[in-house]
Amino acid sequence: MIKFLDLHKVNQRFENEFQEKFKAFLASGRYVLGREVETFEHDYAAYCGTAHCIGVSNGLDALTLIFKAYKILGKLNDGDEVIVPANTYIASILAIINAGLTPVLVEPDQETFNISPKEIKKAISVKTKAILAVHLYGQLADMDAIQALAKAQDLLVVEDAAQAHGAIHNNGKRAGNLSHAAAFSFYPGKNLGALGDAGAVTTNDSALAKTIFLLRNYGSEKKYINQHLGYNNRLDELQAAFLNVKLKHLDADNDRRQHIALKYLAEINNKKVLLPTCKAVKSHVFHVFVVLVTDRAHFMTYLQAKGIETLIHYPVPPHQQEALKTFNTKKFPITEAIHQRIVSLPISPVLSHQDVDFIINTINTY
Amino acid sequence: MIKFLDLHKVNQRFENEFQEKFKAFLASGRYVLGREVETFEHDYAAYCGTAHCIGVSNGLDALTLIFKAYKILGKLNDGDEVIVPANTYIASILAIINAGLTPVLVEPDQETFNISPKEIKKAISVKTKAILAVHLYGQLADMDAIQALAKAQDLLVVEDAAQAHGAIHNNGKRAGNLSHAAAFSFYPGKNLGALGDAGAVTTNDSALAKTIFLLRNYGSEKKYINQHLGYNNRLDELQAAFLNVKLKHLDADNDRRQHIALKYLAEINNKKVLLPTCKAVKSHVFHVFVVLVTDRAHFMTYLQAKGIETLIHYPVPPHQQEALKTFNTKKFPITEAIHQRIVSLPISPVLSHQDVDFIINTINTY
Numbered sequence: 138m139i140k141f142l143d144l145h146k147v148n149q150r151f152e153n154e155f156q157e158k159f160k161a162f163l164a165s166g167r168y169v170l171g172r173e174v175e176t177f178e179h180d181y182a183a184y185c186g187t188a189h190c191i192g193v194s195n196g197l198d199a200l201t202l203i204f205k206a207y208k209i210l211g212k213l214n215d216g217d218e219v220i221v222p223a224n225t226y227i228a229s230i231l232a233i234i235n236a237g238l239t240p241v242l243v244e245p246d247q248e249t250f251n252i253s254p255k256e257i258k259k260a261i262s263v264k265t266k267a268i269l270a271v272h273l274y275g276q277l278a279d280m281d282a283i284q285a286l287a288k289a290q291d292l293l294v295v296e297d298a299a300q301a302h303g304a305i306h307n308n309g310k311r312a313g314n315l316s317h318a319a320a321f322s323f324y325p326g327k328n329l330g331a332l333g334d335a336g337a338v339t340t341n342d343s344a345l346a347k348t349i350f351l352l353r354n355y356g357s358e359k360k361y362i363n364q365h366l367g368y369n370n371r372l373d374e375l376q377a378a379f380l381n382v383k384l385k386h387l388d389a390d391n392d393r394r395q396h397i398a399l400k401y402l403a404e405i406n407n408k409k410v411l412l413p414t415c416k417a418v419k420s421h422v423f424h425v426f427v428v429l430v431t432d433r434a435h436f437m438t439y440l441q442a443k444g445i446e447t448l449i450h451y452p453v454p455p456h457q458q459e460a461l462k463t464f465n466t467k468k469f470p471i472t473e474a475i476h477q478r479i480v481s482l483p484i485s486p487v488l489s490h491q492d493v494d495f496i497i498n499t500i501n502t503y
Numbered sequence: 504m505i506k507f508l509d510l511h512k513v514n515q516r517f518e519n520e521f522q523e524k525f526k527a528f529l530a531s532g533r534y535v536l537g538r539e540v541e542t543f544e545h546d547y548a549a550y551c552g553t554a555h556c557i558g559v560s561n562g563l564d565a566l567t568l569i570f571k572a573y574k575i576l577g578k579l580n581d582g583d584e585v586i587v588p589a590n591t592y593i594a595s596i597l598a599i600i601n602a603g604l605t606p607v608l609v610e611p612d613q614e615t616f617n618i619s620p621k622e623i624k625k626a627i628s629v630k631t632k633a634i635l636a637v638h639l640y641g642q643l644a645d646m647d648a649i650q651a652l653a654k655a656q657d658l659l660v661v662e663d664a665a666q667a668h669g670a671i672h673n674n675g676k677r678a679g680n681l682s683h684a685a686a687f688s689f690y691p692g693k694n695l696g697a698l699g700d701a702g703a704v705t706t707n708d709s710a711l712a713k714t715i716f717l718l719r720n721y722g723s724e725k726k727y728i729n730q731h732l733g734y735n736n737r738l739d740e741l742q743a744a745f746l747n748v749k750l751k752h753l754d755a756d757n758d759r760r761q762h763i764a765l766k767y768l769a770e771i772n773n774k775k776v777l778l779p780t781c782k783a784v785k786s787h788v789f790h791v792f793v794v795l796v797t798d799r800a801h802f803m804t805y806l807q808a809k810g811i812e813t814l815i816h817y818p819v820p821p822h823q824q825e826a827l828k829t830f831n832t833k834k835f836p837i838t839e840a841i842h843q844r845i846v847s848l849p850i851s852p853v854l855s856h857q858d859v860d861f862i863i864n865t866i867n868t869y
C-alpha cells in the first residue's frame with residue numbers, strides 16, 4: 138500500500154534529533170515562548186528573507202492575526218472587503234470573516250488553479266482594501282500582476298503561504314516575502330510540518346510584527362501589562378524545537394518533491410489524466426500534486442485497488458459549505474468544475490523511486 | 504534559593520513516563536486529535552463528573568469558545584452583558600469581549616477575593632445574560648448564591664476554573680461541574696499543567712459540547728465538510744499525552760498543596776501579614792497562596808534577600824489596563840486595594856517540608 142502521505146516515515150528521519158530536543162526541553166523547565174521559539178523565528182525570517190517572523194499557534198490563527206493587527210493599526214476596518222480565491226482551503230475565508238471583514242470570492246485561473254488577476258480586477262470595489270493571495274498546492278500565485286493591481290488601488294496584499302514554504306519567485310524572493318504579510322501553517326502534513334499545530338507570520342512591516350507579537354500573548358509584551366485586547370496564540374515551544382530540526386531539511390525535501398513532480402509531468406501520458414501546469418519549477422514546491430480526471434470516483438477506486446491512496450483537495454468548495462450560507466446561492470463555475478475533477482496523487486520527500494515508477498505505470502495503464 | 508514555582512522539579516517526577524509517551528507518539532505517526540486527546544477528554548470528564556470534556560488549545564480559548572458556542576445556539580447575542588469579577592486574571596474579561604459580549608465588572612468579597620454575590624445582584628440589568636464565576640487562586644466562588652441568583656433571573660452560569668482543577672464543593676461536586684459550562688487552563692504553572700499551552704471545556708450540555716467540538720476544528724466534524732464558521736483551537740496530541748500522565752497525580756498534588764496551605768495558615772503568625780480565609784479545605788486547591796501586606800515592596804525584597812521568590816497575582820487590575828480603556832475611569836476600590844497589597848508565596852507539590860518551615864520562620868521574623 139502506498140499511503141497518500143506517510144508522515145511517520147517523513148518524521149522518522151529526525152527521530153534521534155527530536156529525542157535530543159525533547160530531553161533538552163525537559164531539562165530546561167522552560168515550556169512557553171523560550172529559546173526554541175526565538176530561534177525558529179530568527180531562522181525562519183532569515184529563510185524567507187523577511188525582517189520579522191512571529192511564531193503563532195497555527196495557520197488559521199496566523200491569517201486571522203494579520204487581519205486583526207491591521208485593524209488595530211487602522212489599515213483595515215470592520216466590513217472592509219478582502220478579495221480571496223473561491224478555490225482555496227476554507228481557512229483562508231474563515232480568517233477574513235473571523236476578523237470581521239468581508240470576503241469577496243474570485244474565480245481562479247483555469248491553468249494554475251490560483252486566483253485570476255483578471256477576475257480580481259473585476260471584483261475590486263470602493264470597499265476593497267486587501268487581496269489575500271493563496272499559493273495553492275504549493276505554486277506561487279501571480280504576484281506580479283496582483284502587486285500591480287494592488288499598487289494602482291492602494292490595497293494591502295497578504296499571502297496565504299500555508300502550502301508554499303520555500304517556493305521561489307523568479308525575482309529570487311521566497312513565499313512569505315512577496316507581500317505586506319504572509320501566513321504559514323506548519324500542520325503536520327505541510328512541506329514544513331510540526332508534530333501538531335503550529336504557524337507563523339512573516340513580514341517586513343515592523344509595526345505589524347510588533348502588534349502581532351502582542352496579540353498572540355494576551356495583548357501583552359511585559360508580563361501582567363496588557364496593551365491590547367489580545368489572544369492566546371503562541372507557537373508551542375516543543376513544536377518550535379521540532380521545526381528547528383526540520384527547517385534545515387526543507388530545501389532538500391522541496392527538491393525531492395520537485396523531482397517527483399517533474400517525473401510525473403514527463404512520464405504520465407494517459408490522455409484521461411490532465412496534468413498540472415508548472416511554469417517555473419522553483420516557484421512550485423508541490424505541497425500536493427493535483428491532476429484532473431473526468432471519472433474521479435472510478436479513477437480513485439482503480440488506484441486504491443492497485444494499492445495507491447489518493448485524496449481530494451478539496452471535495453466541496455467553500456462557497457457550497459453550510460458554514461458559508463450566504464455564498465451558497467452564488468455560482469463559481471470554474472471553481473466548481475475543478476472541485477469535481479481533481480485528485481491528489483502521493484508526493485512527499487520519502488516517496489521511493491520505485492513507488493513513483495509504480496504510480497506512473499499504474500496511471501498509464503488505466 | 505526557593506523558587507516561586509520549580510516547574511522543572513514538578514515535571515521531573517514524570518520524565519520517564521513522558522519519554523515513553525513521546526516514543527509511542529513518534530511511533531504512531533498520528534499527531535492531531537488522536538487517542539491521547541480522546542483519552543484525556545474521557546478521563547477528565549470522568550474526573551470532573553461531567554458528561555463532556557472537549558480538549559482545546561488553552562484556557563482563554565476555552566472561555567471564548569463557550570461564549571461563541573452559546574451565541575451559535577441562540578442563548579447569547581452580540582452585546583449581551585456578562586457579569587465577571589473585577590478581581591481576576593485579565594483573560595476572563597478578554598474572552599467575553601473577544602466573543603462580542605459586554606463584560607460588567609463586579610467587586611469581590613473582601614474575605615475570599617472571589618466575586619461577591621451581593622454585588623452581582625446589584626449589577627444585574629435587563630441586558631444581563633450570564634455570570635462568569637472565577638474560582639480565583641484555586642478557591643471555589645460562592646456557587647450556591649450565584650446559582651440562586653442565576654436561577655431567579657434565568658441567567659447562564661459559566662465557571663472560569665483555570666485555577667481550580669479538582670476543587671470540591673461541599674455538595675461533593677468538583678469545579679467544572681458547578682455550572683452550565685466551565686473553562687480550564689493547563690498552562691504549565693497550573694495545578695494540572697501541560698508542557699505548553701492546553702485547555703478544556705467541561706459541560707453537561709450536549710448541544711454546547713457538540714458545537715465546541717465543531718468550532719475547535721474549523722467548524723467541521725466530518726473532514727472537508729464545514730458546518731460552522733470555526734477556528735483552529737485543538738488540544739495538542741502530545742500535550743494531551745503529558746496531561747494523561749499528570750492527571751493521575753492531580754489529587755495527590757492538590758493534597759500536598761492543601762497540606763502546605765494549612766501549615767502556612769496555622770504557623771504564620773506575623774501580624775503584618777494577613778492570611779487568606781479558607782472555609783472548606785476541599786473547596787480550595789491553593790493554586791496560589793496569597794497573603795496581604797501593607798508594605799509589599801519591602802516585604803518582597805526582604806524575602807528575596809532571604810532566598811524566597813514571590814510573585815504578585817496580579818500587580819495591575821484589569822480595569823486599569825490600557826487594553827480595557829473604557830474601564831480606566833471606573834473605580835473598583837476593593838479590587839484596587841487587593842491589588843496593592845497581595846503577595847503570592849511559594850506553594851507546590853514539590854516544595855519540601857524544610858522549605859515550608861524556612862518560609863514560615865522567615866516570615867515570622869519579618
Ligand SMILES: Cc1ncc(COP(=O)(O)O)c(/C=N/[C@@H]2[C@@H](O)[C@@H](OP(=O)(O)OP(=O)(O)OC[C@H]3O[C@@H](n4cc(C)c(=O)[nH]c4=O)C[C@@H]3O)O[C@H](C)[C@H]2O)c1O
Nearest residue numbers: 142144195196197226228299322324326532533534535735
Ligand atoms: C491554504 C491554507 N490556508 C490556511 C490553512 C490553515 O492552516 P492550519 O490552521 O494550520 O490548519 C491551510 C491548512 N490546510 C490543511 C488542509 O489543506 C487539509 O489538509 P489535508 O491534506 O486534507 O490534511 P490531512 O488529510 O489531515 O493530512 C494529510 C495526510 O497526512 C496524514 N496524517 C496527517 C496528520 C495530521 C497526522 O498526524 N498523521 C498523518 O499520517 C493523513 C493524510 O493522508 O486539512 C488540514 C486540517 C489543514 O491543516 C491551508 O491549506
Ligand SMILES: Cc1ncc(COP(=O)(O)O)c(/C=N/[C@@H]2[C@@H](O)[C@@H](OP(=O)(O)OP(=O)(O)OC[C@H]3O[C@@H](n4cc(C)c(=O)[nH]c4=O)C[C@@H]3O)O[C@H](C)[C@H]2O)c1O
Nearest residue numbers: 166167168169369508510561562563592594665688690692
Ligand atoms: C482565571 C484564569 N482564566 C483564564 C486564564 C487563561 O488561561 P490560558 O489561556 O491557558 O493562559 C488564566 C491563566 N492564567 C495564568 C496567569 O495566572 C498568569 O500566571 P503566572 O503564575 O503569572 O504564570 P507564570 O509566571 O508564567 O508562571 C508561574 C511560575 O512558573 C514558572 N514557569 C512558568 C512557565 C510557563 C515555564 O515554562 N517554566 C517555569 O518555570 C515561572 C513562574 O514562577 O500568567 C499566565 C500566562 C496565565 O496562563 C487564569 O488564571
